[in-house]
Amino acid sequence: MEFQTLQYELQDGIALVTLNRPDHLNAINMEMRRDLTALTEELYFNDEVRVALFTGAGRAFSAGGDIAHFEQGWLTPTFRAHSRRLVKFFDDLEMLEKPVIAAINGAATGGGLELALACDVRFAAESATLGFRENYIGLIPGIGGCARFARLIGVARAKELIFAGTMLAANDAAAIGLVNRVAPDDKLLDEARAYAELLLKRAPQSLGLAKKILNLATNADQTTAIMMEGLAQSILLRTEDHQEGLRAFREKRKPQFRGK
Secondary structure, X not given: OOOOOEEEEEEOOEEEEEEOOHHHOOOEOHHHHHHHHHHHHHHHHOOOOOEEEEEEOOOEEEOOEOHHHHHOOOOHHHHHHHHHHHHHHHHHHHHOOOOEEEEEOOEEEOHHXXXXXXXXXXXXXXXXXXXXXXXXXOOOOOOOHHHHHHHHHOHHHHHHHHHHOOEEEHHHHHHOOOOOEEEOHHHHXXXXXXXXXXXXXXXXXXXXXXXXXXXXHOOOOHHHHHHXXXXXXXXXXXXXXXXXXXXXXXXXXXXXXXXX
């Protein structure tokens, strides 16, 4: 696929998406919003895509919303309509039944951090910084940032960081569970890709349903969550990949999953 503000490469099941406005620290403008919307179709409906991996060109993951976007004198309903496009993309990433990895190679703030929060696993370079600074321009993280931030690191800590506009170093972000792993700058993409390649060896449907159940379980009572687990398990029990897994176990070999 061709985009104005993204680089897209699909190789061996891994869709590498690079935010590509390096001269603007990959700030999210209207063109990028349109590109991300178009990307949804590719990630959802191209069966060759098994894992998605997001990173940024140049020295930032993404500095968030392009400041020019907020200087246009929007009517509030129009502004909400444009915001909904990005909200929907982040929601779609979270609902995608394929693993999504963020390789955070520099500053991730505002909408850039909201993108990373919508991913399933976050790798960060040692030099990366993460945080929300919307209150510097009298705003809040308004595209799922407050909700996902609080869910991931807890309400009290999310309040502390959003109120102060704190930018966290990568190791500090890892210490509170905001990122999963920290890698040397020159090894970030290699380590993220190695994890993606590991996931290619797992049964696609089991990954997808595990993701869905884990996302839903955080908002459900325990009884409901366990019931959803049982329903998902009953679906997976009838897949060809489950049968292949059983045969491989008995034959003492590695399974060859096909997503069926």
